[in-house]
Amino acid sequence: MTWIQPTSVDAVVRARAENPEAIIVAGGTFLGILVRAGMLEADDWISLQDVRELTRLQSLGDLSIGAMVRHRRLELDEDVRGIWPGIAAAFRAVASPRVRNVATVGGVLADADYASDPPSMLVASRAVAEIASVRGSRRVPIEELITGHYSTCLEEDELITRVIVPRPQGPAVYRKLRTRSQEDRPSSSVAAVVHQGTVRVVVGAVSDRPHHFADLCATWRPGNEDSAREIGAGYAERIEYIDDNRGSAAYRRRVVAVEVRRALMQVSS
């Protein structure tokens, strides 16, 4: 087994190009579970632990979040809480402080677990991932990065280096529904962000990836309960739901109608 700890993004992408089979380790919260459960074995590992440039968090203009920024930092950072409260709320909703102290932004996006909190808010906030490889770098909106259950559009040698979130022009609301315990993953995850008078509602954790329906959002009349109800019913209708131990498909369909309506009323107030 080999374990390498490069100190720069350049060194990481070179190492990945030489050995695309090597597994990137960020916080290790997801990988640790897979290894302990015997679901993942690998000979080669590349740790991002010592790559200082990936830990940068900058809030001048747009928010730039390095891939190794921990959830807990986004939850507590004063600028993030003040200017991007929806982002702070979505990361604060993850698990427990113990997990949030370790889990990273790059990790939650790359593992693309459907039952995650941050993706719906990142999509609603029009966030973009910056991705690097030896071929250069590219930017991909989060809604295109996550393609399905545990799958992304990342090439096997690519690394997420940072996430860029535009400065908000309006309020944001994040609603997480837990069905088992306070530290549980979401049964449904609804983010609503207002941008220049229009709303973007994104529903996650109920299907293989986050869903956004621009045509439904375009009908929104702020503060109008009937409008919020109709949009909620539209989201409930259009998504193909999954059954899991956090709720049946039928339950989730009903919950989404209510959670979307509540998010729209909350973001109007």
Ligand SMILES: Cc1cc2nc3c(=O)[nH]c(=O)nc-3n(C[C@H](O)[C@H](O)[C@H](O)COP(=O)(O)OP(=O)(O)OC[C@H]3O[C@@H](n4cnc5c(N)ncnc54)[C@H](O)[C@@H]3O)c2cc1C
């Ligand atoms: C007990 C527990 C409870 C949890 N509850 C919640 C919850 O309520 N809500 C929620 O949203 N999440 C929850 N999670 C999930 C947790 O947030 C994820 O495990 C975490 O975000 C993964 O981050 P990590 O840095 O630990 O990733 P790692 O485990 O290090 O990596 C995850 C995957 O991403 C890849 N990877 C990591 N970084 C990069 C990168 N920069 N570029 C490319 N690939 C990369 C790795 O190779 C691996 O495949 C929970 C996890 C645990 C253990």
